[in-house]
Amino acid sequence: MDKNTISRDGTPIVYQRIGQGPVVVLVSGAMSAGATVAPLAGPLSDRFGVVVYDRRGRGESGDTTPYTVEREIEDLAALIEAEGGDAALYGISSGGALALHAAASGLPVRQVAVYEVPFAMDEVAANGRAEYSERLTEALAQGRRGDAVELFLRLTGLAEEMIQGARQSPLWSGMETIAPSLAYDDAVMGDGRVPRDRLAAITAPVLALAGGASPGWMRQAARAVADAAPQGAYRVLEGQTHMVDPQVLAPVLAEFFSE
Known part of the structure; x- marks a missing residue:
């Protein structure tokens, strides 16, 4: 319960x-x-x-x-x-x-x-996370929840064809619903180091x-x-x-x- x-x-x-x-x-x-x-x-x-x-x-x-x-x-x-x-x-x-x-x-x-x-364990990874944070903030501010989810999936290393396949999945709408919380996890990770x-x-x-x-x-x-x-x-x-x-x-x- x-x-x-x-x-x-x-x-x-x-x-x-x-x-x-x-x-x-x-x-x-x-x-x-x-x-x-x-x-x-x-x-x-x-x-x-x-x-x-x-x-x-x-x-x-x-x-x-x-x-x-x-x-x-x-x-x-x-x-x-x-x-x-x-x-x-x-x-x-x-x-x-x-x-x-x-x-x-x-x-x-x-x-x-x-x-x-x-x-992040090196500067390349840390810079990549900084770019992700910037683009995520912009996407969410503009209400582009699907783009925010795509950014996160790319950050995790998911292949592009799998990301596009996910967009066609019945689960995608649920992912867009929870997308604003990506900013919360981004904040929790700080600068990524x-x-x-x-x-x-x-x-x-x-x-x-x-x-x-x-x-x-x-x-x-x-x-x-x-x-x-x-x-x-x-x-x-x-x-x-x-x-x-x-x-x-x-x-x-x-x-x-x-x-």
Whole structure:
């Protein structure tokens, strides 16, 4: 059954809690809502109370302008308070960046696990992200939601013919609906580089994960996160890509969150 908590600025955040035990909050990435990470909840729910929520501006949750990253951190604070007062966090992709920001902000977080936060590992990648941010802002300001989605899909490396095929898909209208939230994930990623000073402020243990079948720079980024966090650890899940298998990931998370 869906629950509802109210963030500090009055935004309703809709979520579900599955299972009993120490709370673990799952944080989705760009172009996704809680349903994207929900498959993880089942295999974790025998040991944890797993909170799956829709980030603001997507799914069943509300939204309030103007957006700031701090508002999303307040959303997590409201969820944690509503479900017992402390939690572990897991975030995938840009959702991992949000989880790291939340932990660095002093929220009552026991552990933080992140999977393939797409930080830029060289100047070419950082410049590409800066160009993406500029073009995304322009597209959304002009109401060109489809173009915004295309920009994001290109950023992820999707081939042009697949992007054009996606435009013909019945799912495209839903992607356009959620497109404004791309600006939120862009803000969470900052300038795209590893925020080492921010990570150095995290007092909780951090586990940075990457897939062995993902591009090498994803593993470099995960290692950089682990190196920057005072209690950071790095692990590769062999054979996995950015679309990580929940059945492979869940045991690793369960072990870490039980420490």
